[in-house]
Amino acid sequence: MDPKAIQESLETSGLRCTQQRYAVMAFLLEHKGHPTAAEIFDAVSRVDPRPSRATTYNNLRDLVKAGLVREVAVEGRGARFDAVGKRHHHFLCDRCGAVEDVEWFEVSKPVPGILGKRVVRACELNLRGLCAACAPESGSLE
Amino acid sequence: MDPKAIQESLETSGLRCTQQRYAVMAFLLEHKGHPTAAEIFDAVSRVDPRPSRATTYNNLRDLVKAGLVREVAVEGRGARFDAVGKRHHHFLCDRCGAVEDVEWFEVSKPVPGILGKRVVRACELNLRGLCAACAPESGSLE
DNA sequence: ATGATTGTTTAGACAAAGTCTAAAGTTGGA
DNA sequence: TCCAACTTTAGACTTTGTCTAAACAATCAT
Numbered sequence: 481m482d483p484k485a486i487q488e489s490l491e492t493s494g495l496r497c498t499q500q501r502y503a504v505m506a507f508l509l510e511h512k513g514h515p516t517a518a519e520i521f522d523a524v525s526r527v528d529p530r531p532s533r534a535t536t537y538n539n540l541r542d543l544v545k546a547g548l549v550r551e552v553a554v555e556g557r558g559a560r561f562d563a564v565g566k567r568h569h570h571f572l573c574d575r576c577g578a579v580e581d582v583e584w585f586e587v588s589k590p591v592p593g594i595l596g597k598r599v600v601r602a603c604e605l606n607l608r609g610l611c612a613a614c615a616p617e618s619g620s621l622e
Numbered sequence: 623m624d625p626k627a628i629q630e631s632l633e634t635s636g637l638r639c640t641q642q643r644y645a646v647m648a649f650l651l652e653h654k655g656h657p658t659a660a661e662i663f664d665a666v667s668r669v670d671p672r673p674s675r676a677t678t679y680n681n682l683r684d685l686v687k688a689g690l691v692r693e694v695a696v697e698g699r700g701a702r703f704d705a706v707g708k709r710h711h712h713f714l715c716d717r718c719g720a721v722e723d724v725e726w727f728e729v730s731k732p733v734p735g736i737l738g739k740r741v742v743r744a745c746e747l748n749l750r751g752l753c754a755a756c757a758p759e760s761g762s763l764e
Numbered sequence: 765a766t767g768a769t770t771g772t773t774t775a776g777a778c779a780a781a782g783t784c785t786a787a788a789g790t791t792g793g794a
Numbered sequence: 795t796c797c798a799a800c801t802t803t804a805g806a807c808t809t810t811g812t813c814t815a816a817a818c819a820a821t822c823a824t
Contacts, residue, residue, distance in 0.1 A: 496820075498772065518810070532774045537811065539772095553714070553748055555693040555701055557782070558810065569732075571740060572695070583736050587729050587747065590711075594725050598713060601751040605729065606695055608746075612739035638791075640801065660781070674803045679782065681801095699811070700781065 493546035500524065500531055504539045508549055508563040514570075514579040516558035553606070554579055569604055573611035580611060635688035642666065642673055646681045650691055650705040656712075656721040658700035695748070696721055711746055715753035722753060 486505055487497040495501060503524040508515070515523070521536040540561060543549035552560040554572055560579060569582040587605055609615075628647050629639040637643060645666040650657070657665070663678040682703060685691035694702040696714055702721060711724040729747055751757075 496771070498819090500773075516810090530774090532776085533810090534775085534812075534814095535773055551697040553695050553697045555695045557701075559697060559699075571737070571742075574743065580740075582732065585730065585733050585736070588727065590724065590749070591727050594727065595713070595749075597754040597757050598722075598749075599752040599757045600713075600749050601716065603747060603749050606746050606748060607732070607737075607740075607742050607744075609743040610741040615739050615741045638800070640790085642802075658781090672803090674805085675781090676783075676785095676804085677802055 489548060490546075493548055495542055495546055499528060500535050501539045501542070503527060504536060505543060505548065505563070508543075508561060512563075512581060514552050514554075514560040514562050516560050518558055520561065552579060553604075569607060571607045571609070571611065573614055574608060575610055575614040578611050578613075582607060631690060632688075635690055637684055637688055641670060642677050643681045643684070645669060646678060647685060647690065647705070650685075650703060654705075654723060656694050656696075656702040656704050658702050660700055662703065694721060695746075711749060713749045713751070713753065715756055716750060717752055717756040720753050720755075724749060 483502075483506075486502060486509065490497045490501060490505065504520060507520055507523050511523075517537060517540060520540070521531075521533055524536060525531060540549065540559075544551055544561075548564055550562045550564050552562050552570065554560055554570070556577065567584040569584065569587075571580045571582045572578075573580070582605075587603065590600075625644075625648075628644060628651065632639045632643060632647065646662060649662055649665050653665075659679060659682060662682065663673075663675055666678060667673060682691065682701075686693055686703075690706055692704045692706050694704050694712065696702055696712070698719065709726040711726065711729075713722045713724045714720070715722070724747075729745065732742075
C-alpha cells in the first residue's frame with residue numbers, strides 16, 4: 481500500500497494522519513506476522529527516536545476502533561495486531577509461538593438454535609499445531 | 623467430578639495431588655466461565671489463606687502441560703483457562719468480554735494444500751459478537 | 765492571520781500480569 | 795531412615811498496559 485493510500489484510509493476513518501499513527505499503520509501493513517504491541521513500539525521507536533509507549537498504545541486503540549486494525553486472539557502475554565486486509569484464519573504454532581495467516585476458506589455455520597440470543601458478528605478459526613519450521617516429518621493428529 | 627476422580631486424574635497424568643494443585647483443578651472444574659489466572663489465584667487464596675502467586679502459576683502450567691487444562695485464546699490482558707472436557711468452541715462477547723462455551727459442531731477442514739508442511743493438532747472456532755445478555759433485538763451481520 | 769477548540773504526544777508514575785530465585789518444606793522410595 | 799526429587803513460599807523483578815497533566819499541533823471560524 482503506498483503512502484498516499486495509507487493517509488487516505490486514515491482520513492476516511494476520521495483519524496488525522498500523524499507521524500506516529502502513520503508509522504504504526506505502515507509497520508502493520510508491512511509486517512504480516514502479527515506483531516505484539518511491544519514489537520510495534522520498538523519498531524516505530526527506532527525510526528522516530530523516543531515516542532512514549534502510551535502513544536503507540538493510543539494509536540493502536542484508535543486504529544482498532546476505526547476498524548483498520550484488528551487485535552488477534554491468541555493465548556500468551558502480549559496483545560498482537562493485524563492490519564485488516566483479506567479475510568483469513570490463524571495458525572498458532574505450539575512450539576515456537578508463531579502466529580501465521582491461513583488462506584480464507586468458508587467454515588460451517590453453527591447449527592441454528594445452538595447460539596440462543598447471541599448475535600454473531602465475526603467468526604474465525606484458530607488452527608493449532610506445528611508450523612512448517614517446527615514440524616518434524618510425522619503426521620497430524622486431527 | 624468427585625474428589626477421588628480429580629485426584630486420580632492428577633496422578634494418572636504423573637502429577638502429585640497436592641493441596642494447591644487440587645484446589646486449582648477443582649476450581650476450574652466448577653467454574654466453566656474461563657477464569658483468568660488472577661481469578662483462580664484469588665479463589666484458591668480465599669480457601670487456603672495465602673499461597674504465593676507463583677504456586678498458582680506453576681500449577682496452571684503443570685496442568686496445561688499434563689493436558690488436563692487448556693489455555694484459551696482470547697485477546698486481552700490475562701490468560702484464561704479451561705478444564706479440558708467436552709470439545710467446544712468459544713463465543714467472545716465484544717461488549718462485556720465474556721467468554722462462553724458453544725456446543726461442539728464439526729467445522730470444515732482446510733482445503734488440502736493450503737497448510738503446506740504444517741501439522742494441525744487442534745482446531746477451534748472463535749465466534750465473536752454480543753452475548754445473550756448484551757444483545758439487543760437486532761440481527762446478525764454474519 | 766488570530767485565537768478558541770479539539771485532538772495528539774510526551775514523560776513518568778502507576779497498576780496488572782507473570783516470571784524467577786533461593787530457601788524451606790514435603791514426599792516417596794531405596 | 796535418608797536421599798533425591800518435587801512443591802511451596804516470599805518477595806524482587808520484568809513485562810505489559812493504563813493514566814494523568816502538561817506541552818504541542820492542527821483545524822476552523824471569524
